Amino acid sequence: MNTETSFVPLTGGCRCGSVRFRMETAPIITHCCHCRQCQKVSGSAFRVNAMIETHHLTILEGAPRLFQRAASHEEMQCAACGAALWSYHPKLGKALAFVGVGMLDEGERLVPEAHYFTRSKHPWLILPSDLPAFESLGYPAKPEAGARITAALAGSGHAPSAVAAR
Numbered sequence: 001m002n003t004e005t006s007f008v009p010l011t012g013g014c015r016c017g018s019v020r021f022r023m024e025t026a027p028i029i030t031h032c033c034h035c036r037q038c039q040k041v042s043g044s045a046f047r048v049n050a051m052i053e054t055h056h057l058t059i060l061e062g063a064p065r066l067f068q069r070a071a072s073h074e075e076m077q078c079a080a081c082g083a084a085l086w087s088y089h090p091k092l093g094k095a096l097a098f099v100g101v102g103m104l105d106e107g108e109r110l111v112p113e114a115h116y117f118t119r120s121k122h123p124w125l126i127l128p129s130d131l132p133a134f135e136s137l138g139y140p141a142k143p144e145a146g147a148r149i150t151a152a153l154a155g156s157g158h159a160p161s162a163v164a165a166r
């Protein structure tokens with residue numbers, strides 16, 4: 001199945017409804033991140049993130065603001081309710097967005113394909129044995145993701161090698 005062409009766009013929005021957006025194409029990869037920042041942002045044990053080229057996100061309503069988090073991850077938030085819509089990884093820049101799957105109206109359509117930062121995973125959580133899991137960042141967790149990441153970073157000033165080095 002070619003998810004690039006068969007993907008039905010996913011709409012999403014913040015808690016208060018001021019910001020609405022649409023994910024126009026299938027994400028590069030959907031993953032669960034157990035890092036301390038994602039725990040803070042989600043207020044939970046982990047955050048489910050969908051990595052996608054930022055230009056495949058369309059803002060339908062409202063004007064999200066850029067919020068610089070303490071740990072250098074920049075994040076797009078609703079100015080009214082503060083909900084974190086998506087974030088940018090400091091090593092990847094703004095060409096790639098990490099959309100909070102919980103922000104989507106039908107986030108259940110995106111099934112996690114990998115687990116990252118298991119070193120800070122809450123110990124009660126048992127991960128499925130059939131998914132790749134990484135102590136920190138894993139790159140790439142699926143082969144076809146590499147080409148899209150490289151293409152998104154081309155000309156952005158953020159070399160893919162910087163990611164591999166993590």
Ligand SMILES: [Zn+2]
Pocket residue numbers: 014015016017018019078079080081082083
């Ligand atoms: Zn809002």
Ligand SMILES: [Zn+2]
Pocket residue numbers: 033034035036037038039117
């Ligand atoms: Zn994280």
